[in-house]
Amino acid sequence: MKTRSLFLSLLFSTLFITVNAQSLGEFKEQYAGQRSKKLKDSQKKIYIAQFKTNYEVYKDASSYKAKGMFGGGNAKAKLALALDSINPLDLQNMTNELFIDFKDQLIAQGFEIVTADAASKADSYADYQRMEGGELIPTDVPGFVSVTPVGHSYFVKGLDKNGVEKKKYSLVGDPDLKMNKKVAKDLGNIIVAKVDLFLMFSDQKQGWSPGGAKVKIKTNLRMVGATTVTAEKKKGLRFKGAYTSHPIKSSISFIDQKGNYFEGTLKKPLEVNGVLEKETIKVSQSNGIYKGTTSFSYATPDMETTKRSYQTVKVDPSQYAQGAKMAMKKFMKFHVNAFVWNANGGK
Template identity: 35%
Template sequence: MKKLLFSISLICLTLSLSAQSIGNLKTTNKKWAFKTMKKASKRIYINSFNVNFEVYKEAIDFKAGGNGGRIGGNTSSATAKAAVGLSGIDGKLMQEKTNLLYKNYMKKLEDAGYEIITTEEVAKVDAIKDWDKTTGPNLIENLTGIITCVPENYTFYHKKKGFFGLGWNIQPKLAKQLGNVIVADVNLYVIFSESGNDWMKGRAAKVKIKTNLRLAGEYAITIPQKFKEKKSTLGKLFGSVKIKGASDVHRVNSNIAFYDQVQANYTGSLKEDLEINDIVKKQKIVAYQKQGSFVPTSFTTFSNYLDAKADRYSTTTKWIEVDGDKYAQGFYNACNAFLENQLDEILPKLK
């Protein structure tokens, strides 16, 4: 009896410690026309199951120089670049946790009485004719610093341009051509960085990255644009012009969605980011570069002028060591809590 009580206590303690690694889950739901979704068959097609996690972040700021006249003087251009990455993440563990998330998701659907539509059946519909097919397990960097994990034995179709080419508004077409079924999507983003602002930087370039590991609700992934040298004279003259310090922006959010053939849908997302605690310490990584300046006087020389006008550049790079086991477990806890919550919310409404 004592052994049994000890075992139960140990299990409860383990569950408690596991639950403590994430913050409070707060979700928001958008739902339309549940009546039509209830008329759909008890068959479901999993159109996407994307679990993404961030391992590296870069940010850049550029301050252009110029001529401020006798009072302002001449100023140089300044560039500040900061980068931070996580080391210690175990790719094998991340794949295992993603596999488990998918397994849990499938079981929930099957326990609710749904039949999962096979890949072979989906291949026959016109909506995805000539699309590519990918089967997990797989870890791939779709965006700089963002790793997408594909569950083992999960197959999905996508346009030839890549994993993000799942097609706009394809779900109702699939639902109809598969015989009035439910089409489901899952997109999860575990992010560790945040962009900080500093409007009082004066004559300087400054960039700030804050660390905060979480399952992100809405987030803008910013990636500094890369500049390529134009090899030909014509290319140098007529090549595309980019602004220094510019970044590409990719807006993402963690969500779970269900669709039917008449575009009725349910979308569950996070009202607030779900923090994953005690794995990545919160800190700031800052790069700062002041502009050079030159105001002519009787004591200045031409070399003073050249030195002040030269472009200035500052960079800060930091790697943060994390415990691979704790990271994978926190990642799983947050993603699974959200998936469980949303399935418990929607499945009873579809009966």
């Protein structure tokens, strides 16, 4: 009996440690917007035009250095990392739960949620395609997967040949925000919301080593504010070492027909601790000779300058889901409360 009691005690102690292993780093919020307190003049109705969670599951990085004037050859280092054992169902369930929480927070504050059926009557959506949420969808940000919640219908300009939702473009500002302003007017001066959340696990540092190229990536799970994802350019007109840039930002925004809006984001990344071990992986190449060092496993030297070093980053799927959800829930709850304060005229 004592042995059984000791076993149960140890078991529950282990479970307690595991369940509580995830924690968040410092939360530093940031705001943008204009005349946000005038949102109180709008109807207390909100249409959620966009709601997506975005997860980095793969990182493909490269660095190139041309041969020097005193000899030597071109140097190119390439490194690919992938999260191992991420469960797509966990990502979907997380997104569904966050979407329900978001709506419940707004309803609790006296807002009515406008349905997609009602929003479909907006003139601005006349040529748009209605999409039904509840799946993982492709994105044009390399290495990321986007997830839309079950029960969320939204409108897009269409899909490209790869099934990626076509984006609106604007020389200045967020094109979605400008579109949402028009929809708010079409639907009788309501408020239109957008939620876009991004989690990253890689932190890339590109540089050079004497006579060669080097890629250095640190594993660090975090929710990011405004940042840029870079990737090797593989299509169209390009030169050696060219890359593409993809700006991303975790944000929650609300806008009315007059352009009064509130946006909440992060001033610094919100780190999720207790999920990934923070490790640095380096790959360098000098004079056409490939060298690889990694704290996860040893890379195999190879004379082929274009060969990629591929590594998987071990992660417990349940810990990942719990940590990611903690970060996104904290972000949403904080900024919804801030929006409500503004929408009530600062009261």
